[in-house]
Amino acid sequence: MSEMKIEVQPLVGFDQLLTYGVSEKFISTIKIGCLVQIPLGRRRVLGVVFSLHSSEEIATEKLRFISHLVQQEPVLNQDLIRLSKWISSYYSCSMESVLGAMIPAVVRDGMKAKNEKLIQVSPGLNKVMVSEALNRSPKQKKLFSELDKQRKPVRKTDLVNKLGFSESTIKGLLAKGLASEILEVVNREAYDDDLDFDRVDAEWELTAEQKVASSELIDVLEQKNFGVQVLHGVTGSGKTEVYFEAMEAALNQGGGVLFLVPEVSLAPQTVARLRARFSKMNEQVVVWHSHLSGGERLDAWRNLTTGKARIVVGARSAVFAPINSLRLVIVDEEHELAYKQEDTPRYHGRDVAVYRAMLTRAVCVLGSATPSLETFRNIERKKYSVSRLMNRIDGRKLPLMHIVDMRLDARRERGTPILSQCLIEALRQRHENREQSILFLNRRGFNTTMLCTDCGAVEECKDCSVALTFHRTDGYLRCHLCGFRKVAPVFCTSCKSLEVRRKGHGTQRIEDLVSKLMPRSATVVRVDADMMTKKNLFRETLRDFRRGKIDVLVGTQMIAKGLDFPNVTLVGVIDADLPLRMEDFRASERAFQLLVQVAGRAGRGDRAGEVYVQTYAPHSPSIQFSRKPDIEGFLEEEMEMRRELAYPPFRHLIRHIFRGRSLEKTEFYATEWRKVLDAEPIPGLEAKGPALAPIEKIKGYYRFHLFYLTSSVQESLNHLAKKRAIFPLDNEIHDTIDVDAHQMS
Ligand SMILES: [Zn+2]
Numbered sequence: 001m002s003e004m005k006i007e008v009q010p011l012v013g014f015d016q017l018l019t020y021g022v023s024e025k026f027i028s029t030i031k032i033g034c035l036v037q038i039p040l041g042r043r044r045v046l047g048v049v050f051s052l053h054s055s056e057e058i059a060t061e062k063l064r065f066i067s068h069l070v071q072q073e074p075v076l077n078q079d080l081i082r083l084s085k086w087i088s089s090y091y092s093c094s095m096e097s098v099l100g101a102m103i104p105a106v107v108r109d110g111m112k113a114k115n116e117k118l119i120q121v122s123p124g125l126n127k128v129m130v131s132e133a134l135n136r137s138p139k140q141k142k143l144f145s146e147l148d149k150q151r152k153p154v155r156k157t158d159l160v161n162k163l164g165f166s167e168s169t170i171k172g173l174l175a176k177g178l179a180s181e182i183l184e185v186v187n188r189e190a191y192d193d194d195l196d197f198d199r200v201d202a203e204w205e206l207t208a209e210q211k212v213a214s215s216e217l218i219d220v221l222e223q224k225n226f227g228v229q230v231l232h233g234v235t236g237s238g239k240t241e242v243y244f245e246a247m248e249a250a251l252n253q254g255g256g257v258l259f260l261v262p263e264v265s266l267a268p269q270t271v272a273r274l275r276a277r278f279s280k281m282n283e284q285v286v287v288w289h290s291h292l293s294g295g296e297r298l299d300a301w302r303n304l305t306t307g308k309a310r311i312v313v314g315a316r317s318a319v320f321a322p323i324n325s326l327r328l329v330i331v332d333e334e335h336e337l338a339y340k341q342e343d344t345p346r347y348h349g350r351d352v353a354v355y356r357a358m359l360t361r362a363v364c365v366l367g368s369a370t371p372s373l374e375t376f377r378n379i380e381r382k383k384y385s386v387s388r389l390m391n392r393i394d395g396r397k398l399p400l401m402h403i404v405d406m407r408l409d410a411r412r413e414r415g416t417p418i419l420s421q422c423l424i425e426a427l428r429q430r431h432e433n434r435e436q437s438i439l440f441l442n443r444r445g446f447n448t449t450m451l452c453t454d455c456g457a458v459e460e461c462k463d464c465s466v467a468l469t470f471h472r473t474d475g476y477l478r479c480h481l482c483g484f485r486k487v488a489p490v491f492c493t494s495c496k497s498l499e500v501r502r503k504g505h506g507t508q509r510i511e512d513l514v515s516k517l518m519p520r521s522a523t524v525v526r527v528d529a530d531m532m533t534k535k536n537l538f539r540e541t542l543r544d545f546r547r548g549k550i551d552v553l554v555g556t557q558m559i560a561k562g563l564d565f566p567n568v569t570l571v572g573v574i575d576a577d578l579p580l581r582m583e584d585f586r587a588s589e590r591a592f593q594l595l596v597q598v599a600g601r602a603g604r605g606d607r608a609g610e611v612y613v614q615t616y617a618p619h620s621p622s623i624q625f626s627r628k629p630d631i632e633g634f635l636e637e638e639m640e641m642r643r644e645l646a647y648p649p650f651r652h653l654i655r656h657i658f659r660g661r662s663l664e665k666t667e668f669y670a671t672e673w674r675k676v677l678d679a680e681p682i683p684g685l686e687a688k689g690p691a692l693a694p695i696e697k698i699k700g701y702y703r704f705h706l707f708y709l710t711s712s713v714q715e716s717l718n719h720l721a722k723k724r725a726i727f728p729l730d731n732e733i734h735d736t737i738d739v740d741a742h743q744m745s
């Protein structure tokens with residue numbers, strides 16, 4: 001009988017470890033992290049080996065045996081197994097969902113590597129013989145000289161598709177023995193032939209400030225222990241070069257590097273720069289994100305697990321890339337919302353990165369021009385150290401920021417103007433000077449808040465300090481945190497003006513308007529979220545813009561991030577207030593981050609830039625502090641506000657969503673649940689709600705949510721789970737927990 005028992009985590013169907021026996025033939029090969037097929041009930045499913053035990057360690061009655069060892073190489077290393085357990089417990093999600101995110105489908109399916117046919121000139125040919133043999137076949141002659149010119153094997157598909165040779169020409173040449181065919185495992189690298197970036201510098205001189213920051217990072221690395229270092233650098237201060245110095249040090253220590261960027265769209269330019277820098281060290285750069293093809297992903301996976309590659313760059317999900325002996329984790333733009341996954345498993349990429357670094361005793365670098373309040377709080381508490389880059393690389397000044405008080409334009413025009421006179425004037429001026437402009441629109445609120453265009457006041461909830469949102473259907477203003485509601489007043493409660501507005505603008509409308517206001521010769525193009533799904537369209541638009549084919553680019557926050565356009569000298573922020581008015585306590589932080597980032601877009605080339613910020617609340621802290629910009633000033637003031645309300649980062653925020661097809665039923669169960677919480681309150685947990693979510697209905701499901709503020713996530717989750725287990729929820733209603741929730745909608 002078997003001497004060995006193993007604990008297996010099934011990939012589907014059962015959310016706990018199950019014990020199996022291992023038959024003789026697998027005993028010598030099975031390892032922790034291996035993918036195995038196991039009998040489960042009447043089915044056979046895949047599972048991952050989480051632990052190995054001798055027979056005596058686990059007592060079992062009827063032991064079943066694994067059916068099959070899928071492949072000998074583990075699919076998860078021990079660090080990732082530990083990480084998966086933490087994610088499942090901290091974010092209160094099933095192991096199934098965590099492993100689903102960690103192990104790519106192609107790896108689970110055991111897809112084979114792709115072989116490709118390559119053609120090369122046969123070695124040791126006699127020139128005279130060759131020319132005689134090819135005398136009467138000009139096509140073969142052409143093919144031969146092409147192969148000869150390339151001096152290395154060429155893909156057969158490239159010969160056919162790119163160079164236009166026919167299969168029969170190739171066959172003929174092979175038959176004459178002048179060329180030969182070889183099979184090779186191809187490496188499908190993402191962005192392989194997409195290095196179309198004008199400014200890929202492999203060499204540069206570090207500034208004094210960059211040198212200091214680099215050596216601070218390298219010092220931390222040399223301690224060979226876990227540590228978090230925040231790299232706080234103003235926009236354009238050259239954080240990337242500092243990352244690269246640290247990466248080089250980590251690689252020299254024999255470690256692997258994980259480089260996270262907030263958006264997939266930012267990966268190509270980072271990859272290009274990384275490849276330019278690290279190809280000299282013979283390092284491969286692996287790209288990792290959810291848009292990879294199965295083949296690309298499998299190759300990336302193999303290169304990493306075999307240790308052939310040690311550098312990974314990618315968006316959120318790259319935090320799970322199977323890097324061996326991880327030494328350095330970089331989270332660029334750590335404050336970005338995009339790091340938070342909004343489907344199960346609802347993890348935060350930055351926080352998982354920090355935890356993973358801790359598990360492997362690696363160093364985590366969090367880079368940002370505008371650190372999040374969570375990170376700033378950890379600096380204050382001395383949990384994180386900080387390095388600073390306070391100057392732009394070439395000493396250029398930050399662009400001049402004009403705050404445009406829209407209340408004046410609104411009064412003049414008796415309405416709600418989209419563009420102020422001074423911004424229109426500035427746009428025309430740039431066009432005349434052959435310089436480029438970006439018009440930036442904040443993401444629209446999901447609902448509309450009530451804004452007074454006379455005094456700039458917004459109707460707020462007195463208990464939660466977030467904007468109330470207006471519901472057209474019943475004319476109520478609602479708080480989406482606590483559920484408070486009142487009939488929308490017809491006038492502003494601050495100044496009694498009747499000029500209240502309840503609507504934002506879309507990018508389409510702005511594009512149309514700008515096209516109308518600008519001279520005919522000006523090209524105005526819009527980029528928006530729909531375009532992001534068409535990968536090439538988005539890239540082409542940015543390329544055209546970079547090449548100066550577009551005068552004015554209109555877009556949402558996606559164009560505010562990390563993109564570098566040297567000829568842009570004007571940035572207009574259409575509606576700086578929108579995030580301020582959203583139903584979210586982080587709105588002000590977000591508005592500030594966006595303004596600082598957007599301002600960093602202007603004046604990166606030789607010419608100084610100008611920024612116009614249109615606002616109805618010119619005196620709000622996010623606008624005033626972004627003007628200098630005074631990052632720490634803002635963070636300190638905002639921190640005070642959060643401290644008063646005991647919002648994150650002072651406590652954790654857990655969102656509990658109830659979904660159902662029936663509005664009444666969903667509301668009923670959310671309310672009943674609240675009663676359960678009130679009957680015997682959970683120590684240290686403050687509950688708000690239930691309230692109708694700002695997006696009331698998604699795919700036919702109504703949504704109500706509750707919010708819990710707590711100092712201890714784990715303890716609160718345990719209490720909640722106990723209560724939830726005996727709560728008789730109707731099976732038409734579903735509920736989800738979102739720990740450290742960022743999305744309030
Ligand atoms: Zn007012």
Ligand SMILES: [Zn+2]
Pocket residue numbers: 461462463464465479480481482483484
């Ligand atoms: Zn409220």
